[in-house]
Amino acid sequence: MDKILIVYHSEEGIIYKMAEAIKKGIESSNSFEVIMKIAEQANQEDLKAASGIAIGTPDYFDYMAGSVKDFFDRTFYAVQSKIRGSLTANMPCVFFVSGGTGGGPALESLKKIGSYFRFNIIDYVVSGPRIKEDILKKCELLGRRLAEMVKKEKK
Ligand SMILES: Cc1cc2nc3c(=O)[nH]c(=O)nc-3n(C[C@H](O)[C@H](O)[C@H](O)COP(=O)(O)O)c2cc1C
Numbered sequence: 001m002d003k004i005l006i007v008y009h010s011e012e013g014i015i016y017k018m019a020e021a022i023k024k025g026i027e028s029s030n031s032f033e034v035i036m037k038i039a040e041q042a043n044q045e046d047l048k049a050a051s052g053i054a055i056g057t058p059d060y061f062d063y064m065a066g067s068v069k070d071f072f073d074r075t076f077y078a079v080q081s082k083i084r085g086s087l088t089a090n091m092p093c094v095f096f097v098s099g100g101t102g103g104g105p106a107l108e109s110l111k112k113i114g115s116y117f118r119f120n121i122i123d124y125v126v127s128g129p130r131i132k133e134d135i136l137k138k139c140e141l142l143g144r145r146l147a148e149m150v151k152k153e154k155k
Pocket of ligand 1: 010011013057058059060062063099100102103128130
């Protein structure tokens, strides 16, 4: 079964709940194995094995969490091939972010790094510091859309 990777960091649980909702959305397609890992534990093999990716972070000091940045730092060279170019080029990707004031700067930092990995960024969900039911619904839908996009890419 093809894999979709969810990589995230969460201290207070908001991003974790969003990750769980995205996982539920992906799994509703019955087409993918979801590999869900905190950023410290995710590695280049997880990224190489994935057909799609969801990346989540709280906004810390107007940037993504350090562990999420570290995941990108540790894996970047591993997904560059001299012959085939970027192995993550066009990989369907979604982001999910939370912050005391909405998480906009962290989202921008993800978009910037995502462009170096040449991900196909489909969409994102942002949350304030308290989780709301409508945000979880949006995350579930985001997961479903990610799965649909990966399916389309595979055809
Ligand atoms: C060290 C630290 C720095 C933070 N910096 C920001 C910030 O710059 N902007 C912001 O909107 N929220 C900031 N926050 C708030 C978190 O982004 C927010 O509480 C988020 O919802 C936490 O996600 P979590 O529940 O998944 O841990 C900061 C929190 C911490 C602990």
